[in-house]
Amino acid sequence: MRVSEIDPSEYNPYYKHYIDLVENIPLLDALSKGLGNTQSFFDNLPKEKWNYRYAEGKWTPKDILQHITDTERVFAYRALYFARSKNADLKGFDENIFAENAMANDRAVEDLLQEHLAVRTSTICLFKNFSQHQFKQIGMANGSNMSVAALGFVICGHEIHHSNIITERYL
Numbered sequence: 001m002r003v004s005e006i007d008p009s010e011y012n013p014y015y016k017h018y019i020d021l022v023e024n025i026p027l028l029d030a031l032s033k034g035l036g037n038t039q040s041f042f043d044n045l046p047k048e049k050w051n052y053r054y055a056e057g058k059w060t061p062k063d064i065l066q067h068i069t070d071t072e073r074v075f076a077y078r079a080l081y082f083a084r085s086k087n088a089d090l091k092g093f094d095e096n097i098f099a100e101n102a103m104a105n106d107r108a109v110e111d112l113l114q115e116h117l118a119v120r121t122s123t124i125c126l127f128k129n130f131s132q133h134q135f136k137q138i139g140m141a142n143g144s145n146m147s148v149a150a151l152g153f154v155i156c157g158h159e160i161h162h163s164n165i166i167t168e169r170y171l
Contacts, residue, residue, distance in 0.1 A: 092142025
């Protein structure tokens with residue numbers, strides 16, 4: 001499954017920005033490439049920037065990495081749920097409440113990176129075993145339709161988006 005195989009009716013237009021950031025390569029390749037890129041990006045982030053906020057109330061890079069990981073968990077769960085059920089209808093989640101309760105800034109960078117690695121490895125295993133039929137399964141989350149494949153590419157684009165934000169506003 002590639003980005004070019006996803007119809008815009010398979011996701012809320014809000015997610016188009018994320019999907020457009022992903023290369024037109026197979027989803028498993030995009031997930032693997034994203035893992036390497038994200039781990040490298042955060043490994044090379046200057047130590048003094050990890051707790052930096054570019055404005056009051058904005059997240060630190062630690063918060064952002066935890067947000068990427070938490071969001072991936074939520075979206076992978078949605079993909080699993082949609083692939084394995086019919087007429088799925090899941091509630092949304094509030095990323096700001098998640099970030100507030102994650103306490104990422106109290107954690108070691110190595111721990112955050114290890115957690116991201118574990119979650120992405122699990123996500124790759126999950127998506128590796130979906131059939132073409134399951135990739136096209138659609139469920140509802142937060143009031144919007146979303147296909148399993150679209151969720152996979154949103155996961156990829158979401159982490160690219162946040163790496164770009166850090167590059168533009170934190171470095």
